[in-house]
Amino acid sequence: MRRIGPIVTTYLVSSQLSRDGFLFAINAVFFVLDWTQFASLQHCTSPRRYLDVVANRGGDRVCRHRIGFAIQKRIDDVIFKRAVLIMLACAAVG
Secondary structure, eight states, rough: THHHHHHHHHHHHHHTHHHHHHHHHHHHHHHHHHHHHHHHHHSSHHHHHHHHHHHHHHHHHHHHHHHHHHHHHOOOHHHHHHHHHHHHHHHHOO
């Protein structure tokens, strides 16, 4: 699943979406991927293990989303696109 992120992000960057369109699309893709992963994890593991994974991953994501929503309107579009490309470059190096 982790290998899909850079591919999807590269595609969305190249599609020249607006910033709001890009953010909606990337959040929608990862929302579907996360819930698919959670459903398969629930099916394959015990309920206690499933709840541990959901609790550990969910809190971190909520914090990151709140930070992102708090600063999204303060960042210029050019800086936003450069930041996305820098993150893609870091993912490629990794």
